[in-house]
Amino acid sequence: MGELAVGKHVKYILSVEKRKDSFVSVVMDHIRMNGAYWGLTTLDLLGKLNTVDEDEVISWIMECQHESGGFAGNIGHDPHILYTLSAVQVLALFNKLDILDVDQIATYVSGLQNEDGSFSGDMWGEVDTRFSYIAICCLSILRRLDEINVEKAVNYIVSCKNLDGGFGCTPGGESHAGQIFCCVAALAITGSLHHVDKDRLGWWLCERQIKSGGLNGRPEKLPDVCYSWWVLSSLIMIDRVRWIDKEQLVKFILDCQDVENGGISDRPEDAVDVFHTYFGVAGLSLLEYPGLKAIDPAYAVPVDV
Numbered sequence: 403m404g405e406l407a408v409g410k411h412v413k414y415i416l417s418v419e420k421r422k423d424s425f426v427s428v429v430m431d432h433i434r435m436n437g438a439y440w441g442l443t444t445l446d447l448l449g450k451l452n453t454v455d456e457d458e459v460i461s462w463i464m465e466c467q468h469e470s471g472g473f474a475g476n477i478g479h480d481p482h483i484l485y486t487l488s489a490v491q492v493l494a495l496f497n498k499l500d501i502l503d504v505d506q507i508a509t510y511v512s513g514l515q516n517e518d519g520s521f522s523g524d525m526w527g528e529v530d531t532r533f534s535y536i537a538i539c540c541l542s543i544l545r546r547l548d549e550i551n552v553e554k555a556v557n558y559i560v561s562c563k564n565l566d567g568g569f570g571c572t573p574g575g576e577s578h579a580g581q582i583f584c585c586v587a588a589l590a591i592t593g594s595l596h597h598v599d600k601d602r603l604g605w606w607l608c609e610r611q612i613k614s615g616g617l618n619g620r621p622e623k624l625p626d627v628c629y630s631w632w633v634l635s636s637l638i639m640i641d642r643v644r645w646i647d648k649e650q651l652v653k654f655i656l657d658c659q660d661v662e663n664g665g666i667s668d669r670p671e672d673a674v675d676v677f678h679t680y681f682g683v684a685g686l687s688l689l690e691y692p693g694l695k696a697i698d699p700a701y702a703v704p705v706d707v
């Protein structure tokens with residue numbers, strides 16, 4: 403089994419930021435705040451956050467904030483609850499939450515809660531359990547969970563639980579590992595994990611491991627490095643991580659590295675990107691790979707943050 407190419411991955415992440423006119427940068431322009439969260443959290447897990455210009459990052463983040471309190475994916479774009487969480491998470495990495503107007507952000511996030519307890523992602527109203535997690539995680543980091551109706555938020559998430567023990571986007575939606583992470587983490591943060599059928603969900607989640615050692619996100623689908631995060635963090639939160647073969651998963655993630663130019667891809671031999679580099683390294687952190695900072699499975703930031 404190879405080793406994690408730490409130096410190469412650091413170089414890769416720093417180089418992505420510099421290639422502003424590349425095809426990838428152009429098509430990712432509107433979600434740059436997400437890219438910043440993935441790239442900077444990876445650097446922090448690798449112990450290399452000091453390789454970036456902190457002041458430059460922070461002033462760009464603050465330029466993405468709107469009067470409503472919400473943050474956009476980049477300057478000149480519309481605010482969304484997802485980029486708001488990413489902005490808060492990145493500021494937390496730099497221990498700079500004190501520069502935020504917490505009341506303003508709490509008003510923005512709590513204003514997106516609907517009558518049935520669900521959350522919309524922005525003013526256009528799409529509802530999804532991803533947004534329930536994001537609201538709960540963001541307000542909890544800012545210590546403002548009391549701004550929303552937590553009981554209704556939890557009841558809505560529970561209404562998205564399926565007979566297989568998993569969770570979907572909305573009531574009746576198919577169980578998917580990404581949504582399961584969102585629902586389980588939101589329930590963990592609000593102290594409501596008793597709503598989860600841990601054995602049933604643990605079984606569904608550990609069935610995601612296929613022969614190559616990698617994990618898929620739902621039955622009959624291809625494995626993808628990102629599920630090393632969505633599945634593993636959920637198994638840890640429900641205390642069933644011993645049900646998968648950790649060594650095989652470490653091997654799968656390491657096989658997805660570009661050991662020459664850095665970066666991690668979804669599957670071996672595919673093209674690398676920052677999203678999979680982050681979730682690969684975050685997965686290895688959950689697997690206690692040597693030399694990496696530990697990451698919190700619910701808040702998705704290093705434990706020391």
Ligand code: GRG
Binds near residue numbers: 532536623624626628
């Ligand atoms: C702070 C970690 C963190 C997350 C913020 C945005 C979000 C909250 C969570 C997203 C959860 C989610 C739905 C993840 C899945 C992403 C993904 C790879 C979707 C691909 O879906 P399909 O149907 O792929 O294309 P499959 O693997 O099912 O074929």
